[in-house]
Amino acid sequence: LHPHAVLGGVPQVIGFESTPDSRLVVGENCVFREYATAHSGMPKFGGLTVIGNNCFVMIGAHIAHDNHIGNNVVMANNVSLAGHITVGDNVWFGGLAAVHQFSRIGRNAFVGGGAIVVEDVIPFGSVVGNHAKLSGLNMVGLKRRGFSKADIRDIRAAYKAIFLGDGLFKDRLEQASQDYAENPLAMEIITFIREGDRPICKPG
Template sequence: MTAQIHPTACVEEGASLGQDVKIGPFCYVAASTSLGDGCELMSHAVVMGHTQIGHGCTLHPHAVLGGLPQVIGFEASPDSRLVVGDNCVFREYATAHSGMPKFGGVTTVGNNCYVMIGAHIAHDNKIGNNVVMANNVSLAGHIEVGDNVWFGGLSAIHQFSRIGRNAFIGGGAIVVEDVIPFGSVVGNHAKLSGLNMVGLKRRGFTKAEQMEIRSAYKAVFFGEGLFRERVDQAAEKFADKPLAMEMIDFIRHAGDRPICKPA
């Protein structure tokens, strides 16, 4: 089936539309964009700039994808792009911006992401699969988010932060430090409150895997000695434990970025 386009929508010549695309009243689709099979744009949704959207995505009223980076003096460029995966949902007033060419030029959103009302994905973010952003979550630029991360409503993440996979960000948290894989953070400024055990159980981690992660967490954050010494000791102790090493390697590769720790 070909695309269904409401007569009040504006779809510029050159836009690439897949099969079974539905474009509702007063939507706008720019010439340099592409929509995969089965996408639906509800009333007043906008896809602009150089934006590629995968199969089966839904944009609710007033969602805007592909806007320019919010950087003073930035000039539009075909090298500023947004790439969205398959089966993503952007609820009302959700936004995602394209990247800056000098940093690679691409903002990416993975598959099966759910971006709720008023949430924002800024330029040059790298968002994994199955990420959920509740209402009014705000991600600044250059943020890396792993798979299966959940953001509570009104949380905000500082630019250049890294959020490890399967982490949980509590509602209203202000995150200015990197969050370890499997971690759970809360507060302003956010502090590590433990592990995201609820998320691990929901995603089918075995009891042995949970114990492995918990043991590494305790060794790194609550052992004896300086933090860097504990990390190095844990790297030796858990060298053959892949989930533990995922957390440890995340910390070791932080560079100058601080790691969010318990209060």
């Protein structure tokens, strides 16, 4: 915990009063650099903000109330996460990125520097821009984390089938769910899309 970092501050909600039912839980081996902040949760939403193990939160980055942050997440300088966001394991955020409340960021995704994310980001995806668009897969992250060539090939094939094929998105998704029913990594992307109730970042 570096100078001026603050953990467990009350949510930035007008009129909110401090209560023991508002909590923050941080895992092991996390680093919070100067001026990083992480707020506790809102009791009416469960009251809990969770940050996993081995996270690295750089200068001025902010984790708002009721976020659920996975393991090995890296947030570069001045990244800002609004409330009620879910972030999977091994996600990297470039500096100055900002994410809209209630968004989901799938595991092993990459959010580019300065990106403004207002839609969900699929597992293994890479998004850039304002507003953020899907620019492909997080190939650097997948290779760094030991995904095999076969795994990467399967993820890439499913990505192309879902996002770059002909016809309507919903029809491509349904077809991909049949074609890749026996592939766990492809189905992770498909299931992530199906389970969400917010729009998904798509290619620009």
